[in-house]
Amino acid sequence: MKIFNDILSICTDVRAIAKGGQKSVSSANHPEFGKVVIKHGEYRSVDSIERIKREVEILKEINSNYYPKHFEFIIDAESREFLIIEECINGNELSNVSDQFKNESEILDLIRELVKGLYIIWSKNVIHRDIKPANILIKPDGTPTIIDLGIARFLDKSSLTRSIAARGPATPIYATPEQLLNRKPMIGVRTDFFLLGIVALELHHGFHPFDPRKVGNHSNIVDNILNGIYLAPNSSDDIFTGFIEGVINVEPFQRFRLPQDLANYLNIKL
Amino acid sequence: MKVFHQHGHNFVWNLESFTKDGVGDGHILSPVNIESDKISQRMAKNIRQVSFFDPQFYLPNDAAKKLETYTFFPKNILSSFSTEDMIEQSHEIAHKCLAFQKDLNFKYSVIPTRYFSELPEDALEQLTTIFVEPFIIEHSRINDAPPLLLTVIVKPIQLENELLRSELITWITNYPEIKGVYLIFDNDFYTKQIKDPEYLSNQLIFIHYLRLNGLEVHVGYTNTEGYLLSIADPTSVTIGAYENLRSFGTTRLETRESGTQQGPTPRIYSGKLFQWIPNTSIPPLRRLVPDWQELFDDSPYKEYLLNTRLNFQRKEIYKHYFTVFTRQITELPSDLTKRTSFIIQKIKNALENFEKIKSYNVLLDSDSDGSHLPSWHNAISMFNAETSK
Amino acid sequence: MAFKTEYQLSKSFLLKVNYLFNSMMDFGLNSQSEVRAPGGIPDYVIYRSIDNTIHYLIAIEFKLKNWNRALKQAFRYKNFANEVYVILDKDQSNSAVDNVGLFKKANVGLITYDVNDEIEVLNFPTPDKPFSNEFSRIVASKINSAIVREDEDLPFVRTIRGGYKLSKLREHKMLTKQ
Numbered sequence: 001m002k003i004f005n006d007i008l009s010i011c012t013d014v015r016a017i018a019k020g021g022q023k024s025v026s027s028a029n030h031p032e033f034g035k036v037v038i039k040h041g042e043y044r045s046v047d048s049i050e051r052i053k054r055e056v057e058i059l060k061e062i063n064s065n066y067y068p069k070h071f072e073f074i075i076d077a078e079s080r081e082f083l084i085i086e087e088c089i090n091g092n093e094l095s096n097v098s099d100q101f102k103n104e105s106e107i108l109d110l111i112r113e114l115v116k117g118l119y120i121i122w123s124k125n126v127i128h129r130d131i132k133p134a135n136i137l138i139k140p141d142g143t144p145t146i147i148d149l150g151i152a153r154f155l156d157k158s159s160l161t162r163s164i165a166a167r168g169p170a171t172p173i174y175a176t177p178e179q180l181l182n183r184k185p186m187i188g189v190r191t192d193f194f195l196l197g198i199v200a201l202e203l204h205h206g207f208h209p210f211d212p213r214k215v216g217n218h219s220n221i222v223d224n225i226l227n228g229i230y231l232a233p234n235s236s237d238d239i240f241t242g243f244i245e246g247v248i249n250v251e252p253f254q255r256f257r258l259p260q261d262l263a264n265y266l267n268i269k270l
Numbered sequence: 271m272k273v274f275h276q277h278g279h280n281f282v283w284n285l286e287s288f289t290k291d292g293v294g295d296g297h298i299l300s301p302v303n304i305e306s307d308k309i310s311q312r313m314a315k316n317i318r319q320v321s322f323f324d325p326q327f328y329l330p331n332d333a334a335k336k337l338e339t340y341t342f343f344p345k346n347i348l349s350s351f352s353t354e355d356m357i358e359q360s361h362e363i364a365h366k367c368l369a370f371q372k373d374l375n376f377k378y379s380v381i382p383t384r385y386f387s388e389l390p391e392d393a394l395e396q397l398t399t400i401f402v403e404p405f406i407i408e409h410s411r412i413n414d415a416p417p418l419l420l421t422v423i424v425k426p427i428q429l430e431n432e433l434l435r436s437e438l439i440t441w442i443t444n445y446p447e448i449k450g451v452y453l454i455f456d457n458d459f460y461t462k463q464i465k466d467p468e469y470l471s472n473q474l475i476f477i478h479y480l481r482l483n484g485l486e487v488h489v490g491y492t493n494t495e496g497y498l499l500s501i502a503d504p505t506s507v508t509i510g511a512y513e514n515l516r517s518f519g520t521t522r523l524e525t526r527e528s529g530t531q532q533g534p535t536p537r538i539y540s541g542k543l544f545q546w547i548p549n550t551s552i553p554p555l556r557r558l559v560p561d562w563q564e565l566f567d568d569s570p571y572k573e574y575l576l577n578t579r580l581n582f583q584r585k586e587i588y589k590h591y592f593t594v595f596t597r598q599i600t601e602l603p604s605d606l607t608k609r610t611s612f613i614i615q616k617i618k619n620a621l622e623n624f625e626k627i628k629s630y631n632v633l634l635d636s637d638s639d640g641s642h643l644p645s646w647h648n649a650i651s652m653f654n655a656e657t658s659k
Numbered sequence: 660m661a662f663k664t665e666y667q668l669s670k671s672f673l674l675k676v677n678y679l680f681n682s683m684m685d686f687g688l689n690s691q692s693e694v695r696a697p698g699g700i701p702d703y704v705i706y707r708s709i710d711n712t713i714h715y716l717i718a719i720e721f722k723l724k725n726w727n728r729a730l731k732q733a734f735r736y737k738n739f740a741n742e743v744y745v746i747l748d749k750d751q752s753n754s755a756v757d758n759v760g761l762f763k764k765a766n767v768g769l770i771t772y773d774v775n776d777e778i779e780v781l782n783f784p785t786p787d788k789p790f791s792n793e794f795s796r797i798v799a800s801k802i803n804s805a806i807v808r809e810d811e812d813l814p815f816v817r818t819i820r821g822g823y824k825l826s827k828l829r830e831h832k833m834l835t836k837q
Contacts, residue, residue, distance in 0.1 A: 183433070185398070188444040252444075258446045549697075550738055633731050
């Protein structure tokens, strides 16, 4: 907690926004950066500190409306803590403004924006890994900002498979089969594609597409993701259906392969 | 679909077959069999431009003599073969290896791999750190370096176990920088032909998914099953002279390649049977089967082979095989559906030929009797069932 | 009770017929084991030699039970032999006996032998010229007492007459069914 307390001690107007199992989120006024969001957490283990540090450097350089500005990204390998200070964005979580994206055309427009934004990090070999409605803020002008970039590499989604009983079978989970199984060599841009698919399909249906109550089995969301059991789109829009089929697939190698392939399909100029 | 000559001992036969008989589309060089400074002498630039180089890092700490002439070979750079040492020197090795391949005007820049006799859990992570990432980074630093091919040795468990297979295919296709794969199937079958239909079907499925992901797939060390593998539309298969170039094993990389192993029985390839027929079966065929010569395909070497006392070192044996097999590949329909029907018919024809031989009471041993062909047929059915899901 | 090894089978069989060979010395019969031949090594060859020239050659393959493999091996020996035989352990030969038709079609002899010294001949092959002149020369040159000249035909390749006296052997009570 030392690095967290050190930062808090220099900020004012500190307010807790959220606290989850692995991280806490606060807003504050920073003497140098102004209104910020501070994310802090502890991690159990990571594979390569070197790789994370390399990605941190990349993220600090990003200057785009799709991402809050990264001011600080501190990793303390000794105490196994991480801390991120980023710009506070004026926007609403996607789940709170989902009525702005009801039809397939609106959903695909949003996806196109997200792909353009994610391409900035994909082209630098950085994967987001934690795309979900809570990490997509919609600004007043309707454009998205992607947050929590950098956090995901500290999170262990494979623990979700063991925590079903505690969480409940229909608790919304945004993870891919390869994350749930902790198969690191399989994680890549296609992991983010799958997560985009869940976001899109959830907007379309109004509920999580792997929800067992909607799919009609007695399983749970985690198992449904692992087995590829979801409620397909109820849509005559071939582009939308094709997008879902091209990203929501248990096998990563059966999804769109490259960002350019996805962009070509959605007619996005990267 | 192309055919590459898989080089080994006596690769001069491959070069002659290519330049004089016009057989094959290129070569895969073996540094175990040629010193680095001899390559440009022995292979003209126009041949190198349609060929590629197999770095053969498979056993980095146990290498044949000629590998010492390659400055980038790990044994020549590393003080130890610990993972830490290999990671530390990985960029230097990558840069030298890539520069070497570019300077010799090869068609591709091949990323090497190492051979694991037992697959460790972190095999792919090791390969990523030691080879793939350093080679990709160094490749981007070399102007006009030829496109990247990733060497992948696939072990049987990675074909049988769906999760491991999925992991390997996903890992291979994760890299946008890689144009294709130099694929090597490692197996420990003791028969001369692969007779396990599930294994063959898994090979087809593996190649199929790589191709669906837009990668070139060059399958190395193939035997007659290279013909069957064409159903999955690989970019190329290989033709190798000796048996150790038609299935993958690391023993020839450890020992000096002498070509004078224990005098195996000379065998003559028949495309009409999809079988290498031992020369000891020629006399009974000649005596008992009418028109027996029709069982063998025409080539400039056929007459010689069927009427001469042979030993396994005769180049005519291999040049005949190169010619006949390559012709079989070039005759395949380019449309994959038609190709499958075409191959099924050819298998049926071959089985009929074997029935004919049997009807004249000629007995062939289990490595010569076409007993692999039903497995080919079944593999096709299994592959079709899997890919039409 | 079955033989435990091929070696036991072959040794026991050859002891049994040893006196037969002795009495057949008049016929100029000799034997040699493990002659390296193209495509295989027959366990035993029996040959008739006149003036160091081979006039007739029989190749024998012993097997405990893998009759199918033995049949194919023995068939290969027809490249250089006038007759070939498979000798099986009688106790493990039921399947072979059921398939004696295959031996007949391939013109390969089939004999069973058991630990009580009982010999049974299920098929006598028809004598024939070897399939291959080339392979016959190679094998003949490996026979200890034989002389093979490049410019000369080999009698046992040219004709089966060299085996005519062996027809008497076939009538021996040891080899005929009681």
